[in-house]
Amino acid sequence: MFNKLIKFFVPADHTTTVDTIGASGLLRMIVKSGFASTRTMRYLLKNKRYNDLFNFFYTKIMVPTGEGSGELAYYFIGPLLRKNPFLAPFPRFIEVEVSTLCNKKCIICEHTWWGEDSRVLTFNDFKALVDQFPLRWINLTGEGDAFLNKDYIKMIKYLKDKGTSVYLVDSFDLINKEISLELIKLGVDGIYISIDGATKETYEKIKVGCNFDNVVNNIRNFLEIKNKFSSPIPEICFRFVVNKLNVHEMSDFVKLIRSIGAKKQWGDTSRIHFVGLLNYPEVSSLYLEKIPINYIEETLSIVRDDNETLPVIFAHTESYKNPSMNKCLAWMEPYFALVPDNMVLPCCAVLMSNSRKFLQEYSFGNYTKESLKLIWNHDYYKWFRNTVTKHDAPVPALCKGCRAYNTTDREKNYGIDNRKRIDFE
Numbered sequence: 001m002f003n004k005l006i007k008f009f010v011p012a013d014h015t016t017t018v019d020t021i022g023a024s025g026l027l028r029m030i031v032k033s034g035f036a037s038t039r040t041m042r043y044l045l046k047n048k049r050y051n052d053l054f055n056f057f058y059t060k061i062m063v064p065t066g067e068g069s070g071e072l073a074y075y076f077i078g079p080l081l082r083k084n085p086f087l088a089p090f091p092r093f094i095e096v097e098v099s100t101l102c103n104k105k106c107i108i109c110e111h112t113w114w115g116e117d118s119r120v121l122t123f124n125d126f127k128a129l130v131d132q133f134p135l136r137w138i139n140l141t142g143e144g145d146a147f148l149n150k151d152y153i154k155m156i157k158y159l160k161d162k163g164t165s166v167y168l169v170d171s172f173d174l175i176n177k178e179i180s181l182e183l184i185k186l187g188v189d190g191i192y193i194s195i196d197g198a199t200k201e202t203y204e205k206i207k208v209g210c211n212f213d214n215v216v217n218n219i220r221n222f223l224e225i226k227n228k229f230s231s232p233i234p235e236i237c238f239r240f241v242v243n244k245l246n247v248h249e250m251s252d253f254v255k256l257i258r259s260i261g262a263k264k265q266w267g268d269t270s271r272i273h274f275v276g277l278l279n280y281p282e283v284s285s286l287y288l289e290k291i292p293i294n295y296i297e298e299t300l301s302i303v304r305d306d307n308e309t310l311p312v313i314f315a316h317t318e319s320y321k322n323p324s325m326n327k328c329l330a331w332m333e334p335y336f337a338l339v340p341d342n343m344v345l346p347c348c349a350v351l352m353s354n355s356r357k358f359l360q361e362y363s364f365g366n367y368t369k370e371s372l373k374l375i376w377n378h379d380y381y382k383w384f385r386n387t388v389t390k391h392d393a394p395v396p397a398l399c400k401g402c403r404a405y406n407t408t409d410r411e412k413n414y415g416i417d418n419r420k421r422i423d424f425e
Helices: 002-009 010-034 038-046 048-063 075-083 123-130 152-161 178-185 201-206 212-228 245-260 281-286 293-305 354-362 374-375 378-387 407-416
Strands: 094-097 138-140 164-169 190-194 235-242 270-274 313-314 335-339 343-344
Touching: 038 048, 038 374, 048 138, 094 123, 123 152, 138 152, 152 164, 152 178, 178 212, 201 212, 212 235, 212 245, 235 245, 245 270, 245 293, 245 407, 293 313
Parallel strands: 094 138, 094 335, 138 164, 164 190, 190 235, 235 270, 270 313
Antiparallel strands: 335 343
16 A cells, blocks of 8 residues: 555656565665765865756756656656646756767667668757757767767767756766766766676677676776765766566676675765666567566665665566556656757657657657757647646557556557647648
8 A cells, every 4th residue: 555655656767666676665765865965965065066066956856757867856746747737847858869870789779770870969969959958957868879979078068067967878888097087077967877787698698799898897997086086976877678688687787786886986876777678579589578576586685685785776677567658757858869850859768669760750840950949839749748648638659659658558548649740730
């Protein structure tokens, strides 16, 4: 009963964690993180980094979902925004794809299977995009290696000079000592490292083109440099995409990260995120509908037994546990995809399904050809925001098969709404 009550109030992407570790486990994690965060606050105050301190609070309280977010405000205002989406402000938090160039062939990544052209976001287009928002938080990500974009560091510096909280997602394949030092000096707020295996054999079978030993060495070097600055930031989190090839290594992955560094060294709110594989035809043979309970118990037992082990989060690891799409607030955090044609999408959850042409067909517009206020206030985008969380409305085509939310119930009862922007012109 307690679990059900907590699941009603918590932001939607926490409900899977409640199912796995229980409501009391989630609440303990939140309380511990709150106490631990005082170290980051003291560090930022001592170094007179007042804007970074504000951004730290803002990320933990006001960012609705995504890297580093605490989502605390949405325990209270989430139901109000879902019922009244017109109250959502012009975006202050966005995600931007900066490169689709990649020198790898990871077998669970859509980039390996798609037929799209690969390119990078130019600095001028990037600047024109971010300058249109009253930004407080940004996640730089994408279906490529961002460090293959020669302007990437320049983009990060520009954002930090503007006072924006910056989070990155990276494989750590190209982050050497020089880049590590640059990122730490720039004051990057957080980095999510994508590692899908605890052993060299499994990791390199999945992330073809990456070298396990090189990645682990890069992480060790980064942590060593970070410790020299005695800095709790950037906070380092880890993302492990669970599939049939690596599910047996979940507990070993927790041990691997512990062997590299203790909890305090990574960051005060650092986590290990176990996430589910988005199921599409090219990777369906690796899709895991249900994680064997013994693997979950082994993983959780390590966290319970060692206070210096990073806590774990389970996010849409098993699709049948996904919360109803009626609880979604991810639409408050638009995603700007580079290919095929600079498209504006509602969130990152619609990606990674090897269906970029479909996404382009239903996108809200091209961010290099129109102002973002025009796109945000367009009738098509307004219709989407007013429809996505309605319990008795058809599912917008963009949301069909969402990796994070259960859309099937509404699909069965009310169908799919295939309207496009042209239908609102």
